[in-house]
Amino acid sequence: MSREANLSVAEREFVLEALRQGQRLDGRQADQYRPLSISFGEEYGHVKLQLGKTSLVVRISAEVTKPRDERPFDGLFNINVELSAMGSPAWENGRSNDAEAYVANVVDRVVRHSNALDTESLCIVQGVSCWSIRADVHVLDFDGNLTDAVCIAVMTGLQHFRRPDAVVRDGQVIVYGIDERVPVALNITHKPLSVTFNAFNEGKNLILDASLKEELASEGELVIGINNGGEVCFLSKFAGAPVDAHDIVEKSNVALEKVKEINARIDKVLLADLSRRGKKGMMEESRAENDREIDSRTTTVV
Amino acid sequence: MVGPTVSLSGLRRADGSASYKCPVTGYDVLGAVNAPVELPARKDALRPEDATIEVFVKPGNTTAGVGEGYVESVLRSVLGSIVLGREKGFPRRGVVITLAIIGGEAVERGDSYLTILPALLHASLLALISAAVPLSMTFATTLLAVTPSGQIVQDPPVEDVANAVSLHVLAFSSKGHLLLNESQGRFDFETWESVREQAASICQGANPRGSDGDTAMDDESKDGTLDNFIREAMEDHLHRVYSWKIESN
Numbered sequence: 001m002s003r004e005a006n007l008s009v010a011e012r013e014f015v016l017e018a019l020r021q022g023q024r025l026d027g028r029q030a031d032q033y034r035p036l037s038i039s040f041g042e043e044y045g046h047v048k049l050q051l052g053k054t055s056l057v058v059r060i061s062a063e064v065t066k067p068r069d070e071r072p073f074d075g076l077f078n079i080n081v082e083l084s085a086m087g088s089p090a091w092e093n094g095r096s097n098d099a100e101a102y103v104a105n106v107v108d109r110v111v112r113h114s115n116a117l118d119t120e121s122l123c124i125v126q127g128v129s130c131w132s133i134r135a136d137v138h139v140l141d142f143d144g145n146l147t148d149a150v151c152i153a154v155m156t157g158l159q160h161f162r163r164p165d166a167v168v169r170d171g172q173v174i175v176y177g178i179d180e181r182v183p184v185a186l187n188i189t190h191k192p193l194s195v196t197f198n199a200f201n202e203g204k205n206l207i208l209d210a211s212l213k214e215e216l217a218s219e220g221e222l223v224i225g226i227n228n229g230g231e232v233c234f235l236s237k238f239a240g241a242p243v244d245a246h247d248i249v250e251k252s253n254v255a256l257e258k259v260k261e262i263n264a265r266i267d268k269v270l271l272a273d274l275s276r277r278g279k280k281g282m283m284e285e286s287r288a289e290n291d292r293e294i295d296s297r298t299t300t301v302v
Numbered sequence: 303m304v305g306p307t308v309s310l311s312g313l314r315r316a317d318g319s320a321s322y323k324c325p326v327t328g329y330d331v332l333g334a335v336n337a338p339v340e341l342p343a344r345k346d347a348l349r350p351e352d353a354t355i356e357v358f359v360k361p362g363n364t365t366a367g368v369g370e371g372y373v374e375s376v377l378r379s380v381l382g383s384i385v386l387g388r389e390k391g392f393p394r395r396g397v398v399i400t401l402a403i404i405g406g407e408a409v410e411r412g413d414s415y416l417t418i419l420p421a422l423l424h425a426s427l428l429a430l431i432s433a434a435v436p437l438s439m440t441f442a443t444t445l446l447a448v449t450p451s452g453q454i455v456q457d458p459p460v461e462d463v464a465n466a467v468s469l470h471v472l473a474f475s476s477k478g479h480l481l482l483n484e485s486q487g488r489f490d491f492e493t494w495e496s497v498r499e500q501a502a503s504i505c506q507g508a509n510p511r512g513s514d515g516d517t518a519m520d521d522e523s524k525d526g527t528l529d530n531f532i533r534e535a536m537e538d539h540l541h542r543v544y545s546w547k548i549e550s551n
Contacts, residue, residue: 041405042328053314057404061363084360086334086400088315093358093400094366136363138402140332141314 003097004090007216015217019205025213026052031254033148033209036265038156040273044183045161049153052211053143056087058153059136060161064175067123067130075122076132079107079154087139099146106147106236107137110194110225111154114233121187124166129173131163133186144212147223151194156266158186160273191263192227194234195255203241206251208258222248224255228263305531306424310432310539316400318433322425323405326457329421330405333429338395353387355397359422362403369415373422377401380473380482381426386436397435399426407460416469416486420445420457423473423482424532431536440536441481442505442528443473446497448489454500468493472501476529505529 007015015025028034034052041048045060067074081104083091091097111117122131135154139146162183166175198210198218210218220240225233232252237243306324313319316334323330341354357377359370377399385397401422409415420443427440447458447466455462463469468487475481485494507527541548 041330043405046405057402059363059404061408080365082360084334084358084400084402085336085398086313086316086319086332086360086402089317089336089339093356093398134363138332138360138362138404140402143314 004088004212004216007213011213012217015214016200019200019207024207026211028209030205030207031258033258033262034211036152036262038152038266038269040160040269044178045157047153047157047160049149049156051145051149051152051209053141054139054145054149055141056146056149056153057138057140058150058157059138060157061134061136062131062161062163063134064124064129064166064173065132067127069127072127073123074119075130077112077117077119077122077134078132079104079112079135079137081107081137081150083139083142087142091142103146103150106194106223106225106234107150107154110151110192110234111158114192114225114227115189116155116192116227117158118187118189124173125168131166133158133161133163142212144215145196145209147194148196148209151192151225152262152266155191155193156270159188159191159266159270161186190227190229190231191259191266192225192231192233193259193262194223194225195258197222197224197251199241199243203243203247206243206247208254222251224252226252226255226259228260230256306421308424308428308535310428310535316429316433318429318431318435320425320428320432322421322428324421324457326459327417327421328406329403329418331418331421331425332402332404333422333425334400334402335397335426335429335433335435336400337397337430337433337435338392339398341394341396351388351393353385353392353395353397355382355385355387355399357381357399357426358401360400360402361408362406363408369409369413373415373419376419376482376484377422377426380423380441381430383481384427384437384439384441384475385430386438389436392436397430399429401425414463414469414486416471416484417445417458417460417463419443419471419484427532428535432539440476440529440532441473442476442532443471443482444501444504444528446470446472446501448487448493448497452493454497456500456504470494470497470501472498472505474502474505474529476533478506503527 037050039048040046047058049056081100083100085091085093124130135157137150162185164175164178165181165184166173197206197208198214199206199220200218222243223236306322308322310320312321313334316336318335321332355378357374359374361370409418423443430437445457447455447462448468449455450467468489471484473482505528
């Protein structure tokens, strides 16, 4: 088994006929996302995201490595999407499938290639050491529209993550533990998100955020990666029924509106989590006027 | 001591699932079980009368490596001994267990994987129960560290693991048998024997079995043991699953 079970003819016809009459299975509007909920784990960069019944966990981590020879000023950034049998029984463990390759590619293009994370700020010593940021995506439940969910979770994770502080002293790199110095937020240049539309009935119906059933009945996907400023950084229409050029222009306006909405939402939950952490004493503890206790345990010299 | 937190059947797509969080080590493991599933014809499915057990451990923020391969083989052998793979519907089918480490410190390359083994074992056991896979028995497992001063510590925090002389993971079945013994470091037989005794009392209480070999169901000495903890999690789960039946009586 490596594919989701196909819809029956009756089910498919039901979805398509409902769309012809302007209805969706769960009663949503054509341009409406399912309820989105974002929460954070204990450590920085641990995001739990739920989009309708699709749910996933993203963990961001950082380690010091050597930069690539051809790019000595750049740090490394990788997004790791590995689909396991947990998300859907159709995915086989330890073996990549089409869905994985597709999602990994789109997220990579939208988030990494658009330089949402400024990799130059990850450089510590030119050509010698830099930070390697890694985003690990764990899909817990799959119910359609994985690309948007992964994009939102990875972008939230990057904004939430704090890496340990590192300084260069006498040619030596000193990495301070996160209990020792206030950890540093990553440098985010812009906040692109992907917005996925699915085409039905020879491209007559274009709907946002398809659930799994709708995805299975769909004729093709249109993915728009766009940021708050309205700059389109990714656009794909890989296969399936043709979509009118007018629709693409129109839908990119819808996408802009949605991205602004979701980014505002992300900012809100980030702020709420930050103030919760502030109350717990991390910020209080790390104020300059406090007494200093020097504990060398968490400091590592690279 | 604060006990671990578990919840069963949290996932929608998997046949059975369980999340297990250990407050001391901070590990948060999510287990999913799909069973029985059709397997592609493979060499290891050549035992026509038995089910094939597949275990996949997905680390939190690294790619799977040698350590994961090692725990996978340990898990496979322990779970293989309790899954009734010859029950109707299971022979020639697969029992696929997926474990994702979604919280807690990453196990660094070269560090001992024994620290996370109890969490993985408990998560997979509860996920198997949630998926209603036939099992011959349940088990409880614990991690013990022997400090340089000869003390035996249960569920040691990260610093203690680094300083420990030896680490031991022991699992006891609900019938009192020793199911698993993975040890690491230097120790002599006497130390191991006292580790085993302590592990047995953590898992099963002071007096694990009655003289007739039956487990006492409401023995007070079992309160707070891991065996009892697993039993309670199972009871809660069954109560929820069969609520329709209990209501209608």
